[in-house]
Amino acid sequence: MPSADRLAKLFLIPLGAFVLAFFLLPMVRLVAVAGSGPNGLAEYLVLITNPRHFGTLIATLLLSATATLATLAIGVVVALFLGRNRFPGQKALIAMLTLPLAFPGVVVGFMIILLAGRQGLIGSISQSLGMGRMVFAYSMAGLFAGYVYFSLPRVMVTLLAAVEKLDPSLEEAARSLGASRAQVLRDVILPGIGPSLMASGAIAFATAMGAFGTAFTLATRIDVLAMTIYTEFTLSANFASAAALSIALGLITWGVLALTRNFAGDRVAAAG
Amino acid sequence: MTDTPAPTGAAITLSGCGKTFPDGTCALEPLDLQITPGETIVLLGPSGCGKTTTLRIIAGLESPDAGGKVLFDGQDVTQLPIEKRNVGMVFQSYALFPNMSVIENVAYGLRVRGVAKKERLARAAEVLEMMRIDQLAERRIDQLSGGQRQRVALARALAVRPRVILLDEPLTALDAALRDHLRAEIDGLLRRLAITAIYVTHDQAEALALGDRIVVMRHGAIAQIGSPRDIYFRPADDFVASFVGVTNRLEGAVRGGRFETAAGSIAVAGPDRATASLAFRPETAVLCGAGDSGLRFRVEQVHFQGARQRVQLGAADGGRLVVEAAADAVLVVGDDVGLVLDPARFVLV
Amino acid sequence: MQRSPLVFALQLLVTLLAAAFLVVPAAQSILAGLTVNYFQGLRSGLTLDWVAQVWGLYAPTILRSILLALATLGVTLLIGVPAGWALARKPGRLSRLVEEVVTLPVAIPGLALALGLILAYGGIREFRASVAFILVGHVLYTLPFMLRSVMAVLAAIDVRTLEEGAASLGASPWQRFIQVVVPNARPGILAGSLMVVTLSIGEFNLTWMLHTPLTQTLPVGLADSYASMRLEIASAYTLVFFLMIVPLLIAIQIMGGEKRAKKRK
Numbered sequence: 063m064p065s066a067d068r069l070a071k072l073f074l075i076p077l078g079a080f081v082l083a084f085f086l087l088p089m090v091r092l093v094a095v096a097g098s099g100p101n102g103l104a105e106y107l108v109l110i111t112n113p114r115h116f117g118t119l120i121a122t123l124l125l126s127a128t129a130t131l132a133t134l135a136i137g138v139v140v141a142l143f144l145g146r147n148r149f150p151g152q153k154a155l156i157a158m159l160t161l162p163l164a165f166p167g168v169v170v171g172f173m174i175i176l177l178a179g180r181q182g183l184i185g186s187i188s189q190s191l192g193m194g195r196m197v198f199a200y201s202m203a204g205l206f207a208g209y210v211y212f213s214l215p216r217v218m219v220t221l222l223a224a225v226e227k228l229d230p231s232l233e234e235a236a237r238s239l240g241a242s243r244a245q246v247l248r249d250v251i252l253p254g255i256g257p258s259l260m261a262s263g264a265i266a267f268a269t270a271m272g273a274f275g276t277a278f279t280l281a282t283r284i285d286v287l288a289m290t291i292y293t294e295f296t297l298s299a300n301f302a303s304a305a306a307l308s309i310a311l312g313l314i315t316w317g318v319l320a321l322t323r324n325f326a327g328d329r330v331a332a333a334g
Numbered sequence: 335m336t337d338t339p340a341p342t343g344a345a346i347t348l349s350g351c352g353k354t355f356p357d358g359t360c361a362l363e364p365l366d367l368q369i370t371p372g373e374t375i376v377l378l379g380p381s382g383c384g385k386t387t388t389l390r391i392i393a394g395l396e397s398p399d400a401g402g403k404v405l406f407d408g409q410d411v412t413q414l415p416i417e418k419r420n421v422g423m424v425f426q427s428y429a430l431f432p433n434m435s436v437i438e439n440v441a442y443g444l445r446v447r448g449v450a451k452k453e454r455l456a457r458a459a460e461v462l463e464m465m466r467i468d469q470l471a472e473r474r475i476d477q478l479s480g481g482q483r484q485r486v487a488l489a490r491a492l493a494v495r496p497r498v499i500l501l502d503e504p505l506t507a508l509d510a511a512l513r514d515h516l517r518a519e520i521d522g523l524l525r526r527l528a529i530t531a532i533y534v535t536h537d538q539a540e541a542l543a544l545g546d547r548i549v550v551m552r553h554g555a556i557a558q559i560g561s562p563r564d565i566y567f568r569p570a571d572d573f574v575a576s577f578v579g580v581t582n583r584l585e586g587a588v589r590g591g592r593f594e595t596a597a598g599s600i601a602v603a604g605p606d607r608a609t610a611s612l613a614f615r616p617e618t619a620v621l622c623g624a625g626d627s628g629l630r631f632r633v634e635q636v637h638f639q640g641a642r643q644r645v646q647l648g649a650a651d652g653g654r655l656v657v658e659a660a661a662d663a664v665l666v667v668g669d670d671v672g673l674v675l676d677p678a679r680f681v682l683v
Numbered sequence: 684m685q686r687s688p689l690v691f692a693l694q695l696l697v698t699l700l701a702a703a704f705l706v707v708p709a710a711q712s713i714l715a716g717l718t719v720n721y722f723q724g725l726r727s728g729l730t731l732d733w734v735a736q737v738w739g740l741y742a743p744t745i746l747r748s749i750l751l752a753l754a755t756l757g758v759t760l761l762i763g764v765p766a767g768w769a770l771a772r773k774p775g776r777l778s779r780l781v782e783e784v785v786t787l788p789v790a791i792p793g794l795a796l797a798l799g800l801i802l803a804y805g806g807i808r809e810f811r812a813s814v815a816f817i818l819v820g821h822v823l824y825t826l827p828f829m830l831r832s833v834m835a836v837l838a839a840i841d842v843r844t845l846e847e848g849a850a851s852l853g854a855s856p857w858q859r860f861i862q863v864v865v866p867n868a869r870p871g872i873l874a875g876s877l878m879v880v881t882l883s884i885g886e887f888n889l890t891w892m893l894h895t896p897l898t899q900t901l902p903v904g905l906a907d908s909y910a911s912m913r914l915e916i917a918s919a920y921t922l923v924f925f926l927m928i929v930p931l932l933i934a935i936q937i938m939g940g941e942k943r944a945k946k947r948k
Contacts, residue, residue: 066856070772073765080762081785084819088799095802140701143694158706164932166885168906172921173708181722183711214701234395235429237417239443239494253433272792275887279909291794308795316790
């Protein structure tokens with residue numbers, strides 16, 4: 063079908079033009095600006111040479127990693143529970159757990175304020191229990207809670223699909239061979255949902271690394287990479303630094319996603 | 335493992351084992367069953383008849399309703415979960431662990447029993463050799479064909495030297511030619527190992543070929559227990575008769591020691607009955623000349639099948655029969671023929 | 684099945700706690716947006732005053748977000764559906780590479796994308812100050828979802844055979860695209876559209892950098908209200924956002940559920 067081939071090529075032109083003009087060109091510009099500051103190409107190393115930025119990088123990595131691990135741990139328990147039991151109200155429960163799927167980071171930040179802010183629910187409960195007012199929304203702990211809130215619905219949906227796809231007779235086979243519950247979990251269930259675990263974990267980690275809205279709502283003073291880029295750009299007008307940090311951040315998130323996709327394939331329910 | 339059958343299998347007793355699921359559906363009415371050591375018993379029936387539930391109760395994957403008991407060698411194992419029962423199980427989907435190689439799958443049961451790595455791999459290799467799949471040891475599961483998977487699943491179940499092996503429709507996922515081949519292989523293996531085996535299938539040919547005894551099930555209850563020959567030639571009721579192979583049926587009445595039907599009459603034993611039906615298998619009837627027997631039919635269709643011919647006959651009242659004839663018999667559609675029945679191989683119901 | 688009641692109870696507890704963690708604050712914010720005084724609680728009575736005030740303060744941002752989402756949808760449909768077909772026709776290394784590049788904006792933080800756009804086009808005053816600047820960002824971010832959705836459905840229905848059938852009946856390539864490809868890709872286009880609108884309405888990371896005081900969108904307004912308004916107004920505004928986004932989410936879930944049900948058959 064030669065003329066269909068021509069039509070297909072024609073159809074790719076708008077896509078190509080858009081991506082070239084509004085993605086590739088800006089990215090080239092970003093790279094150029096990063097190298098054009100007073101430090102020249104050394105600006106690229108700012109993330110490592112500048113102790114403050116380096117500290118921020120480590121803090122962001124640690125925060126994102128722990129939030130991801132916590133999300134995965136909760137997600138596995140919830141997915142196994144919902145995937146292996148049938149009870150009335152289950153559909154409603156799943157709907158509730160997936161509803162925050164499209165809450166943007168700003169809104170998630172507000173949710174954390176309502177939960178753990180100065181007038182938050184947790185504070186009221188801890189106060190009435192005589193433990194004093196617990197307020198942690200405006201700190202790293204708040205950000206941690208926010209990242210878990212943001213990623214939990216997506217991780218859970220992905221893992222639930224994986225658990226439901228897992229042949230229940232695999233579990234029964236392991237048990238028939240004498241495996242204990244812990245052995246079944248280690249040898250059958252976790253390897254079975256492993257690819258989904260990795261893929262959804264990578265997305266959770268990448269979104270946490272780049273998350274801006276949550277940090278922005280909770281407090282502008284928390285030192286995470288996204289906030290540093292924002293302040294470098296808008297407050298200090300330090301374009302070269304901001305660009306270099308953005309590139310580093312983009313490389314980290316893209317690298318993590320590409321790496322796990324190589325291992326695990328595309329298994330995540332619509333990322334956002 | 336040796337070639338001389340040792341009485342390694344367990345005797346299994348089910349007493350009063352029923353199963354009602356939480357949503358109220360009764361999958362199994364309370365059932366009693368005795369299985370002798372080393373016996374191969376086949377649970378046969380259509381889907382939803384309770385055969386898989388029975389197997390899962392024996393396995394320990396389901397617990398029977400209150401009052402039901404499962405005994406292995408006289409010992410009550412009802413409360414014992416599957417991982418404590420030392421049973422081998424082969425699943426319809428094979429349930430091979432995709433994250434382990436063939437030999438790791440086969441050695442897994444030994445691994446969870448704490449057998450040292452060297453020994454368990456040696457024992458797994460031994461089982462693979464017995465199944466003649468030792469060349470597959472290092473393969474990944476997704477590199478195996480259906481028949482190979484089936485063998486690996488069987489090897490894995492046997493590697494732990496179970497007291498009983500449970501097979502849940504193990505051949506259903508395979509194509510017909512492979513099925514016959516593996517069926518013969520499984521039969522030989524089970525006899526050689528003298529292990530108690532419980533085999534679930536909905537395929538009557540498989541059941542007849544494999545079982546020492548067959549348990550035909552229907553609607554969560556046992557319809558008949560017996561040897562393959564009993565089940566085939568002396569079905570207890572209409573359901574068993576029609577489920578186990580093609581059955582011919584003549585409707586009529588018994589009067590004065592003769593069964594009378596539209597096609598004629600033949601001598602039978604038993605008292606008079608106003609309505610009766612006579613059931614027999616296609617291959618038990620012999621065709622003869624139209625005047626040589628009390629039963630007379632018209633040839634409606636003839637299918638040449640190589641070794642045999644399959645012949646469809648019509649009676650005067652519109653009833654139809656299927657019988658077999660020798661390949662060289664000359665049969666012409668529209669001709670009348672007679673039919674001779676062996677009194678030992680039909681049943682009056 | 685025989686399971687330990689302790690394990691079951693622990694799993695149930697974790698599940699319920701997770702559900703509470705996700706749902707309670709959302710419920711709190713809905714309630715706060717409807718009570719006269721949140722700190723006094725429900726005793727102070729229910730009111731729609733806060734919602735009305737939000738409308739007075741932020742109506743332009745809400746309308747702008749709706750229009751922006753529809754415009755984003757329009758552009759992604761125009762670019763994404765034809766390109767999705769073109770890429771799905773010949774699954775090869777080239778189309779894999781194109782798909783890879785086009786999907787990159789999802790893997791890169793919005794902050795970096797926005798910075799690139801500002802550095803490249805910030806100098807063009809009219810463009811920088813217009814909603815079109817934000818539109819470009821939203822299309823960049825949502826296009827991969829439309830593309831993937833269309834490609835997935837085309838891969839699933841073997842559109843090639845349908846096209847060849849239409850060609851054998853004399854349909855031109857253009858007719859085949861309009862009359863065979865698009866109607867058969869409809870489930871994918873619909874799913875992609877819902878995703879695009881949902882993401883566009885909630886997009887903040889890019890938009891915060893790209894907006895000007897005259898081109899604020901709903902999430903930008905939300906951030907503003909969280910920072911500077913009393914809790915009831917912030918909550919009422921969040922409530923308005925929920926009202927817009929939750930029906931879209933439910934529609935996406937229903938579509939996903941149907942797809943799964945079909946697959947099972």
